[in-house]
Amino acid sequence: MTLETTAVAWMMSDSFVNEGLMKNYERQYQLKGHAKFVDIVRLFGWKVLDDFWRSIQQDYEDGKPWERNVKDTDAYTLRISQMAGVDLRPLIHFWGIPTLDDAKSDREVEASGLRRSTRLHDLLVKYKGLVPADNAAFREFALKWWGKEPSPKGYTTQRNHAARWESYDEKEAARVRKRVQGIIDRYFPDGRPDAPETRVPLREIMH
Helix, strand or coil, X not given: CCHHHHHHHHHCCHHHHHCCCCCHHHXXXXXXXHHHHHHHHHHHCHHHHHHXXXXXXXXXXXXXXXXXXXXXXXXXXXXXXXXXXXXCHHHHHHCCXXXXXXXXXXXXXXXXXXXXXXXXXXXXXXXXXXXXXXXXXXXHHHHHHHCCCCCCCXXXXXHHHHHHHHHCCHHHHHHHHXXXXXXXXXXXXXXXXXXXXXXXXXXXXXX
């Protein structure tokens, strides 16, 4: 189980294919629920998360606590993007937390001077390329992921995979790829950004 196979497992779920929104119970204690943070670290380093959580704690100490079980997820996405110095919305959206108010979010990102990330664009293109091409490819993935044929009596994701065991085909693969492409088009309307970011040193990512 890697970030790449976790991405496939998520893309093969009903929540991703139908609306792109990861339910709260799908995030809890599951790989796909915290994968966005691991992606951020491997692309931009641990300091982004450190600065993000430190800023939330500082708000609390300053008497401006964030609400419990926050509903304004756009505010969190903006804050962590500010810590990264790039627009992280494409990644957060892919992992099941799309923006709630597109127009407002666009204005806030622009006002913050956050640039579009080449690395995020390329990562989403990579994830799109991981979508199983046909039924045989999906079954190969599912067998490796679950260690067996997925059961319709399992929890949400396993039930979703079990339902695709017979039905998944090239048409469904195209539908999933279209969902990913829609996210890419939403945040990269002009295509791949020209100037790539400076990569974070490996030593910073590993410590």
